[in-house]
Amino acid sequence: MIGIIMFFASLVMLLYGFPVAFTFAAVSLLFGVIAGIVEIGFDDGLIEGLTEGISEGLSMFDFMPYRIMSIMENTVLMAIPMFIFMGIILQKTGLAEKLLESMGFLFGEIRGGVAISTVLVGTLLAASTGVVGASVVAMGVISLPVMMKYKYNTPLACGTICASGTLGQIIPPSIVLIILGDVFRVPVGDLFSAAVWPGLGLVAAYIIFILIVSYFKKDMAPAIPKDPSRGSKMKQVIKALIDIIPSLTLILFVLGSIFAGIATPTESSAIGCLGAVLLAVAYRSFSLDMVKEAAFESVKVTSMVFGILIGATAFSMVFTYTGGDEIVEHFMMNLPGDEKIAFILFTMLAIFILGFFIDFVEISYIIVPILVPIAMNLDINPVWFAILIAMNLQTSFLTPPFGFALFYLKGVVPDSVRTVEIYKGVLPFIFIQVAVLLLLVFYPEIFGISSSM
Structure with a gap:
């Protein structure tokens, strides 16, 4: 459960306004050490257990430089x-x-x-x-x-x-x-x-x-x-x-x-x-x-994206090491009803709710990598799944209270335009996006996409 607790700890810190990249990196380091201490235990005494546990937790970050180098050499991200x-x-x-x-x-x-x-x-x-x-x-x-x-x-x-x-x-x-x-x-x-x-x-x-x-x-x-x-x-x-x-x-x-x-x-x-x-x-x-x-x-924008990506890499590494991905996969594979549709609907709902609070970059690099292996096991077309997520992430720009589009517009409108009017105005368009998203979930063939691999 350490990975799950780490996930919610990150969300709480983000809601308090801590910088995204540093939050994920710091939380990963902290919980990596905690995981090492839990694994070693205190059978040999408190001091020895802490020392060996911290060393064990930090050892999982030995390959971080290689992961960062692979990010820097990624031609797609160029x-x-x-x-x-x-x-x-x-x-x-x-x-x-x-x-x-x-x-x-x-x-x-x-x-x-x-x-x-x-x-x-x-x-x-x-x-x-x-x-x-x-x-x-x-x-x-x-x-x-x-x-x-x-x-x-x-x-x-x-x-x-x-x-x-x-x-x-x-x-x-x-x-x-x-x-x-x-x-x-x-x-x-x-x-x-x-x-x-x-x-x-x-x-x-x-x-x-x-x-x-x-x-x-x-x-x-x-x-x-x-x-x-x-x-x-x-x-x-x-x-x-x-x-x-x-x-x-x-x-x-x-x-x-x-x-x-x-x-x-x-x-x-x-x-x-x-x-x-x-x-x-x-x-x-x-x-x-x-x-x-x-x-x-x-x-500036690119540095922000890559900074988040490095923090997210550390986060996903610790999350996987502590078995958080197995807990999520077990939960997703045991949802009631048709497992493919249930998985899609649950993930869309989760991403939609997370979009109220965190940015699309964090969702893409923290949440999505956890979901991709499960989607592969369910024989879900990755292109279709990615388009669903992209359309869902677009909605996060409109959803109060942290929709970026709302802040961008509020910064240039006259003082006579109240924030509540902007919030009220985007609601029908959020419903439209959700309706089109559901249409894409149940009838992807209309848009020329197959739901299976």
């Missing part, structure tokens, strides 16, 4: 800093502003049009940048004032922005999918291909929800009056295409090279970085200071 760099460069080019402005006026004349355009722009930003914080902030700064001006329901407007901004977690190229590809030991390109239809299905569900709400409650999402100064409808369509085509071209180059088998995700991320820089030059926003700032941001 894609993370490059995709982050690509997203930050694109965010600084003003791409989101151009897309939102054009799409807003293109769809604004129908009820719910600005909200629909926000979802569509969020989809394009997800496929081109994948940076949740940048997408939410950009749409909060640009799209929210327009919706507020035309008397949109505030919770609906806030919920639409938060949900659209988190699409980068499931629509490739997604950092979550890269991490899960490494954890599951499956090609990231396979995950990217499998995630396209579930991601687009989620987008379609958002749009349908907005259309239904605006149809039955006309005052919640009114249409924007036609602006003659914008020119004819054809001119608006042409301008929208001019703004969309550059980012769409980059998406086709990055994802197309992966799906066609021309390049690996790591190689395509390099293509994306080059394309982002060329777009910055085309938009006349390129500067060495911008590149330097983007590089620093990329290093």
Whole structure:
């Protein structure tokens, strides 16, 4: 039971606000020593037992340098800093502003049009940048004032922005999918291909929800009056295409090279970085200071991910050494009902609840490695299971009280927008995500995925 106690001790420390990477590393070290002392016992006396137990506990960390070296040499994880760099460069080019402005006026004349355009722009930003914080902030700064001006329901407007901004977690190229590809030991390109239809299905569900709400409650999402100064409808369509085509071209180059088998995700991320820089030059926003700032941001985020990964490696090592994985496997394999469906539903519920409190990186590196061997024993398709987890982890960005998208939006909204309105606004979108997730659980064939290996 030492491993199980260690797991809950880590959660308690995280809730108190201790840094994630240091928490997992410190807790692993402490409980590794405790496990060594318990194994040796005190038959030879208190001092001897403590000395030998501490030595035994510390000995399990002898191979940590080799594990860290294998992390550093992992070519799959090299894609993370490059995709982050690509997203930050694109965010600084003003791409989101151009897309939102054009799409807003293109769809604004129908009820719910600005909200629909926000979802569509969020989809394009997800496929081109994948940076949740940048997408939410950009749409909060640009799209929210327009919706507020035309008397949109505030919770609906806030919920639409938060949900659209988190699409980068499931629509490739997604950092979550890269991490899960490494954890599951499956090609990231396979995950990217499998995630396209579930991601687009989620987008379609958002749009349908907005259309239904605006149809039955006309005052919640009114249409924007036609602006003659914008020119004819054809001119608006042409301008929208001019703004969309550059980012769409980059998406086709990055994802197309992966799906066609021309390049690996790591190689395509390099293509994306080059394309982002060329777009910055085309938009006349390129500067060495911008590149330097983007590089620093990329290093900071990447360091956070790898720091957590090192702490998680120590945690999983001690957890396995103390037999925690066997306890979890025994519990999972004895759930009532069909063992495969019961396992999937229980893990989805557990990840959903954990998403209220901890970040997707910690869940990916701490929880998922415990579940992967059990899924293999149950003949569960690892690609399907990874996509389920990715969609579930996307929900963690929306769930109060620690949903990051909520904090990102709250940081840029006017003071008149209360936090409770943001929370209220995301609830329907959380239910939509859960509904699409359940559809993916029971009917994966709709999305072109098989549930078995």
